[in-house]
Amino acid sequence: MTEHLLRKAKKGDSDAFCRLMDMQTQSMYKIARSYLKNDEDAADAIQDAILSCYENLPDLKNNKYFKTWLTRILINKCKDILHRKKLTLYTDQVPDTPFYEEDFETSEWNQLLAPLDEKYRSILLLYYMEGFNTTDISQILNMKENTVKTRLQRGRRILAEAYQYQIKEEHA
Structure with missing residues (x-):
């Protein structure tokens, strides 16, 4: 099923792309959360990774490496966020973190x-x-x-x- 959705998404089918991303969301969340330690940053990294994936999907040469490719994009987005945070001076040390289950x-x-x-x-x-x-x-x-x-x-x-x-x- 993933292969079929991937082929359709590469041809510009936005519904297929959305379904493909829905299938990867939980996995992406676990990875982003382990890197970034909070939900807001994890959500930002996931959003950036999905956008980058959408823009670059036609360039993916071998469909069997889709998950590996997407995960690499996500990790790079997480690293970008961590790098930006190091450059930012925070005045409020207590973040507002939402409750999640x-x-x-x-x-x-x-x-x-x-x-x-x-x-x-x-x-x-x-x-x-x-x-x-x-x-x-x-x-x-x-x-x-x-x-x-x-x-x-x-x-x-x-x-x-x-x-x-x-x-x-x-x-x-």
Whole structure:
């Protein structure tokens, strides 16, 4: 179904493009939220990624890499927002964050990944939550596959050590 919608969207069918984006929204939200930590910035990154996708979709050479391509666009938009935020001086340190509900699994996963360095968190998220393999992740993040494998292994080890420490504290 995705392939059919993708072909139609590349030919300019806006309904097919909207349906294609609807299918990707949840995945895009998880990725953007893991990078940006708040809903407003995540929504901005998603909106920018969708616009860029719409404008550049005809240039996508191989349809089977659509999700990888879209994810890479989204991550670049997230990085742009983070870069802009570093350049902005904030006068109000308490942001207004809206209440939102997220499913239990996602909130647990975000809590587990929160203390990790971004270089491990993004790879673990793409691998475990989004189901990308190490080859796809290396393309999305524009890094060598061996680097992805190393960071995946280190991220797992850091999580395991943190979890073991937490268990020991609870039983002490």
